[in-house]
Amino acid sequence: MKINHLTSAEENLMKLFWNLNSFYLKDVMEKHSEPKPHQNTVSTYLKILVEKGYLATEKEGRIFRYSVILPFEDYKKFVLRELTNNFFNSSGKEILEFLLKENLISQNELKEYFDLKIEIKPSKVKAPTLEFAEEILNPKKDKKGKNKTKKKKKKD
Template sequence: MKINHLTSAEENLMRLLWKLGSFYLKDIMEQHPEPKPHQNTISTYLKILTEKGYLSTEKEGRIFRYQTIVPAEEYRKYLLIQLSDHFFSGSGKEMISFMIHEQMVSEEDLKGFNIDFDTAQKKEPEFEYANEILNTKKDKKKSKNKKKKKKKEKD
């Protein structure tokens, strides 16, 4: 499923539409928070969102029933991939590192994912990314020095 970019106004409206799922224009007008846009404005956005593939329509007499096609989770995934590609060279590791550095994510937040940080410190392959992100620069230097020593011992 190809997902198209939404403007911020379209995205704001889609948040409401995802909650509604299946709806008529009158449902949107009732549910839209104040200040309510004009009905023609909403109609124009519905047409655009239908053309972009976010909504389907079914004519019922003189009115249309709309249905969301693209799930909110798919759009969220699309946005994260775009963000990752444009600002973090496609690296989830860089994104998480940035979020930790900017204090958007804490170690406590990451512990909620049942990552065993003691095991991560032992550099088991499946936890290596956590080790690299959570260690301080000092710990990274120590780790690099240990690797250099081991490499020299092998040679």
């Protein structure tokens, strides 16, 4: 699905609509902060947002019920990708460098984030073999050596 760009006025209204999810024109007028726009202005924006694919309409008698059809998360992804492509050479690294340089994120916040996201699994380590310790503690008895000592004892 192709996402269309929004003007700042459309985006401000959409923030309200994402909170409402499903609404009538009168709901928008009640919930909009002061100074409230004229009802015809809001109606025009609603029509534009339907054409752009952000809202759907359902006629109920003489009025329309509007529903959000593009989730806020999808719009955020779209805006971030556009920003990345247009201003940061499609590089996430450049975005991080910019955020750090402008103090929009701290190195500690970044470290905390990655500490939470990186899961280190311990590798399976073989139990060490203690060959030398075993030889010292439990020396192997040489059969030939036993025989020689026995023979020597017999001669004496």
